[in-house]
Amino acid sequence: MSKIKVMTVFGTRPEAIKMAPLVKEIEKRPEFESIVCVTAQHRQMLDQVLHLFEIKPDFDLDIMKENQNLWSLTSDVLLKMKDVFEAANPDVVLVHGDTTTSMAAALSAFYAKIPVGHVEAGLRTFDKYYPFPEEINRVFADAVCTYHFAPTDTSCENLKKSSIPEEHIYKTGNTVIDALLYTVENHKNDLPKLNLDSDLKTILLTSHRRENFGEPIRNICKAVLEIVEKNKDVQVVYPVHLNPNVQKPVYELLDGKERIHLIAPLEYAPFANLMKKSHIILSDSGGVQEEAPSLGKPVLVLRSTTERPEAVEYGTVKLVGTDKEKIVSEVQKLLDDPQEYKKMSEAINPYGDGQACRRIADILAKQLAK
Ligand code: UD1
Numbered sequence: 001m002s003k004i005k006v007m008t009v010f011g012t013r014p015e016a017i018k019m020a021p022l023v024k025e026i027e028k029r030p031e032f033e034s035i036v037c038v039t040a041q042h043r044q045m046l047d048q049v050l051h052l053f054e055i056k057p058d059f060d061l062d063i064m065k066e067n068q069n070l071w072s073l074t075s076d077v078l079l080k081m082k083d084v085f086e087a088a089n090p091d092v093v094l095v096h097g098d099t100t101t102s103m104a105a106a107l108s109a110f111y112a113k114i115p116v117g118h119v120e121a122g123l124r125t126f127d128k129y130y131p132f133p134e135e136i137n138r139v140f141a142d143a144v145c146t147y148h149f150a151p152t153d154t155s156c157e158n159l160k161k162s163s164i165p166e167e168h169i170y171k172t173g174n175t176v177i178d179a180l181l182y183t184v185e186n187h188k189n190d191l192p193k194l195n196l197d198s199d200l201k202t203i204l205l206t207s208h209r210r211e212n213f214g215e216p217i218r219n220i221c222k223a224v225l226e227i228v229e230k231n232k233d234v235q236v237v238y239p240v241h242l243n244p245n246v247q248k249p250v251y252e253l254l255d256g257k258e259r260i261h262l263i264a265p266l267e268y269a270p271f272a273n274l275m276k277k278s279h280i281i282l283s284d285s286g287g288v289q290e291e292a293p294s295l296g297k298p299v300l301v302l303r304s305t306t307e308r309p310e311a312v313e314y315g316t317v318k319l320v321g322t323d324k325e326k327i328v329s330e331v332q333k334l335l336d337d338p339q340e341y342k343k344m345s346e347a348i349n350p351y352g353d354g355q356a357c358r359r360i361a362d363i364l365a366k367q368l369a370k
């Protein structure tokens with residue numbers, strides 16, 4: 001019996017984190033041949049994840065350019081994937097989520113008439129500009145995919161609303177929980193090399209969304225300055241995304257300030273362990289909204305909408321947007337009111353049980369059996 005050739009394609013840090021446990025699952029099963037293709041839409045932040053999970057790509061498109069744009073990203077991925085498909089001839093291609101790598105690789109596979117599976121399918125805000133361009137990237141990816149691996153009931157419902165046939169939708173949980181549980185269990189002692197004061201409360205901050213470039217990110221920085229000024233028992237750690245549109249304003253406004261630690265992006269294990277040690281998380285990240293609830297950490301989301309409503313419904317995640325006063329007052333509430341803090345810090349896990357990769361591999365084995 002010949003093996004089923006499964007090609008995983010990813011390019012950015014979050015896709016890599018969420019696809020890594022799936023690559024591992026596919027590699028260990030005898031029915032599959034695993035082929036890994038990275039676009040390297042991100043370079044350093046992707047390589048950090050490949051290193052942690054010991055993944056050696058079979059194809060590396062190495063497309064990242066300084067301050068790249070959506071047009072060149074899309075066309076580079078679309079065209080270069082054509083050659084990869086011709087060389088590897090996979091039976092199925094797996095893409096993840098809503099990046100431009102995912103959308104363009106899915107489209108390229110569709111043009112090559114190769115079935116595509118979408119991991120983390122069905123997330124929606126139903127607003128095409130928020131987040132931009134991710135909402136349309138995922139709608140596109142869902143439209144061309146055959147297998148839809150949806151993390152939650154809500155994402156299954158969204159797919160049905162988008163006229164995806166029910167028999168192509170599989171509720172699997174989110175592979176991010178597989179990655180997180182594996183990492184905090186197996187890399188417990190991998191902590192960031194930082195001189196943090198253990199007597200102070202740590203607020204962890206991440207921000208990188210395109211909608212927040214310009215004034216919003218400056219507001220976030222100004223809010224942080226006010227928070228540390230008002231609360232002498234608080235320190236802020238911010239691993240700053242490598243996007244120049246983030247680096248520039250953040251270093252301009254926060255570099256060298258007392259009790260604010262601007263650091264390079266962390267490898268996933270030290271980052272996950274730092275989330276566990278933090279008191280409050282401020283973030284516009286999708287992945288962090290999914291991970292923090294299962295670690296029992298309150299997240300104030302620096303956005304006005306989210307495609308991840310589940311943890312908001314449970315109460316561990318709150319949308320606060322990017323208004324300076326609003327961010328300061330919501331953080332202050334959590335610092336001052338133990339009841340409020342307790343309500344938001346219960347460990348819940350609406351995004352999965354750590355078995356999503358096993359389910360996806362089972363479905364592929366059944367659907368593609370030779
Ligand atoms: C991308 C995704 C976004 C995802 C985010 C996760 C798109 C359009 N955007 O946004 O959906 O949430 O990744 O982080 O798919 N850079 C480096 N080294 C790196 C990574 C980035 O130097 O390892 C710099 C480069 O100058 C690059 C720029 O950041 O050109 C922007 O990278 P890009 O992937 O286009 O956008 P992100 O904001 O990272």
Ligand code: UDP
Pocket residue numbers: 013014017206208239264265266267268269271272284285286287288291
């Ligand atoms: N992350 C990391 N190091 C950091 C910051 C974040 O490993 O310094 C992880 C985080 O735990 C999550 C993922 O990166 O799994 C989120 O990536 P990002 O915020 O860049 O993208 P998004 O999820 O918003 O698409």
